[in-house]
């Protein structure tokens with residue numbers, strides 16, 4: 001399938017070219033030229049996440065260089081199906097997306113993207129994946145590319161704005177992975193990454209690839225776990241499943257909406273933001289007003305200018321239609337803390353600060369009498385955020401085995417000023 005840029009000033013390219021490029025040459029984001037429509041019967045016989053994902057994504061790859069590799073890419077990236085577990089109250093569920101190698105949902109998209117890039121023909125020089133991260137992306141991308149021949153990874157993260165376990169995780173890979181702690185915010189990291197990726201001259205010198213949620217190779221596979229969870233729920237109950245999705249750059253939330261658009265039995269999609277209220281303000285009727293991010297307890301969602309909003313606006317150019325399609329709610333740090341305690345006491349689940357935003361929004365919806373079956377999306381394991389969760393609950397959170405193993409390894413990150421020229425120097429010399 002062909003893809004085109006949201007800015008309309010770049011040539012159409014194949015899906016594998018769009019995945020390899022990340023950002024379009026006009027600075028826009030790639031979108032597929034059409035969206036397949038599925039019925040639930042189209043997934044008959046598809047039970048595993050890998051099977052559902054393969055059927056969902058096949059139309060995008062039909063006729064593409066990557067078509068033959070798609071089953072193997074899906075089998076690898078979708079090996080671990082996220083459990084949809086009961087969430088302590090009737091009709092409430094938790095979609096646990098944190099059972100991958102780095103204990104956050106980004107493992108799915110990162111593994112799929114890495115599988116695609118590794119299956120494409122490679123140049124003589126290694127491809128450096130430049131990734132800005134507010135905490136979890138960098139580790140997921142590093143895990144997905146670590147030890148893959150022909151690839152290097154450069155992680156940019158905001159110094160002091162990620163949890164100590166996240167920082168340890170980002171710096172512990174070594175080999176073909178280098179972590180840079182940037183003197184700035186996540187938005188600064190993202191600007192640095194976008195600046196080098198948009199520089200054609202530099203890219204001819206140092207071949208670069210992108211792995212942020214702007215990459216179609218991360219966005220599309222995330223629709224697979226929503227499709228899988230919604231189908232499973234539909235088969236068991238005959239009901240559509242509604243979702244509350246913790247949201248920062250809007251990759252995960254958009255993927256949920258795309259699964260719904262493709263015909264999966266998904267009801268409403270509600271975005272849960274932290275105190276960075278750019279999306280809640282827009283959905284409440286205000287203008288879309290990107291702004292600097294502020295630091296919150298849900299740090300992977302500290303985004304003031306959600307990059308995927310450009311895709312959302314392109315897909316729903318009419319703002320009032322868009323506001324009928326999605327809702328967004330803001331959650332303060334105080335409400336995050338209260339939700340972590342309340343969810344443990346009332347629902348018997350220990351959740352991370354990002355998941356707490358979704359749980360808080362679910363509680364608000366239920367308090368207003370919202371009917372139906374709802375899943376709060378659990379985007380990371382609480383053991384990634386012990387500084388926040390442990391003092392609130394007065395108990396130690398045991399890291400899952402993969403995270404525990406990473407915390408045993410030594411860790412090193414290189415300091416970097418918020419300066420594109422310095423980043424280029426690092427990438428040349430890496």
Ligand SMILES: *Cc1c(COP(=O)(O)O)cnc(C)c1O
Nearest residue numbers: 136248249250251252300379380
């Ligand atoms: C990245 C991340 C989010 C936000 O996801 P987006 O796709 O950027 O909206 C939420 N929670 C966790 C734990 C994350 O790592």
